[in-house]
Amino acid sequence: MKGNMRTGMVQGVNLTPQLLQSIRLLQLTAPQLEQELRQALERNPLLEQDEAAEESEAEDTPEAAALEVAAWDELPEPAFLSGGSIGGDDDATLRITDGESSDPRLRLLRLLSLHWDARDLEVAAWWLDHCDDRGYLEQPLDALLAQARAAFPARADDVGLLRLRLLHGDWPGMAATDAGECLRAQLRALPEDATRALALRILGDHLDLLAAHDEAALAAATRTDADAVRAAVAMILGLRPHPVQAPVEADLGHIVPDVVAWQGGGAWRVALNRRGAPQVRIAAHCERALAGSDHAVLRGLLDEARWLVRGVAMRNDTLLRTAQVLVERQRDFLDQGPEAILPLTLREVADTIGVHESTVSRIVSGKYIQTPRGTFELKRLFAVRLEGAGIAGTAVKAMVKRLIDAEPVAAPLADDVIAGLLARQGVRIARRTVAKYRDQLAIGPARARQRLAPRQARQECV
Secondary structure (H helix, E strand, O other): OOOOOOOOOOOOOOOOOOHHHHHHHHHHHHHHHHHHHHHHHOOOOOOEEHHHHHHHHHHHHHHHHHHHHHHHOOOOOOOHHHHHOOOOOOOOHHHOOOOOOOOEEEEHHHHHHHOOHHHHHHHHHHHHHHOOOOOEEEOOHHHHHHHHHHHHHHHHHOOHHHHHHHHHOOOOOEOOOHHHHHHHHHHHHHOOOOOHHHHHHHHHHHHHHOOOHHHHHHHHHHHOOOOEEEEEHHHHHHOOOOOOOOOOOOOOOOOOOOEEEEEEEEEEEEEOOOOOOOOOOHHHHHHHHHOOOHHHHHHHHHHHHHHHHHHHHHHHHHHHHHHHHHHHHHHHHHHHHHHHOEEEEEEHHHHHHOOOHHHHHHHHOEEEEEOEEEEEEEEOOOOOOOOOOOHHHHHHHHHHHHHOOOOOOOOOOOHHHHHHHHHHOOOOOOOOHHHHHHHOOOOOOOHHHHHHHHHHHHHHHH
């Protein structure tokens, strides 16, 4: 056998320990970063807490005062500020919700109780009792349908429809028979576009090629180009493998915002929330003592300290610049509400701050921003553009909710009527899109809302 040697150039990324640490720091939330830094202070004697910088920042900078103002602005207005009774049930701060149960079944039933009637909830609870911890049915569907009809003889014709309602409801994929049905339900909950349609075709007809990661064969089988297949596969891989997420940890009783936004001087301002996380630096006397030293262990600790300080600074700088772009682009949303949110993608933000799209994805994941409009995930400031329009789907959903909230009690608006009213405002969407947004808002159809009118009328008379 004759051996051959060839030379060539290959472009790639060398994942050094420093790069891996920087990537990991990008994904840390405020509580996780605090824990990381406190552990580093205990582990590395060359690091010290910069208490002087923290005190000056807490006392002298306007960001500290802004944090307090934003925190107060976000609270519901107490009754005594508007002339109501003091200490009574009208105090809006008493209506802040408690932490949710760690039992996914109880959490979902509590959510369903907002828009399902008691008889349907009973059947829904039965289906959930026959799901495993991941949300899949524990037995074959035919056997469970027979058991459900025996358990609810008066609802024999409805038990199957109620399972489908669960499947395509608040937790898409719940009570699915298998992973394929679960993923298809999650896809149908996404906005309609060509990528979603292709992803549904792949899941329905070419699951074997998807499992083999054979994008070329998928492109040939679906008669589409490689880029379209790659986008559809990415959409599928972004779905949850099962509808039930991990239980909420018992100690997560509150949210610590990573960024604070407030209005000052006629403009929106942004600052990092540095409360809690210690400011760390390399001890100056240790660094001077190690200058020129060849002690391997101490030099290793010094390099580790430098990497950590540099990585935290890069993480904070990237987070701040990302938040500034998001707040600047979505200032109308912060001023006016959900209807004013603009279409915005990860790539647009990445291009603006000069980083890769994956960096923006990592830095916003799990991060919260505190504003006078509330505390919410940074991801909420991204919005998908409605196909064929220059408006975000989130804004259209808010418009649908506003129209339904303002409808006459005795004559609720049908989906096609809502679509017509939106068309007059320059937003042209199909009736089925209105129905999809209405379902996502946990609002029943016009017929169901009309049945509530007599009950509400009797309550008002009483």
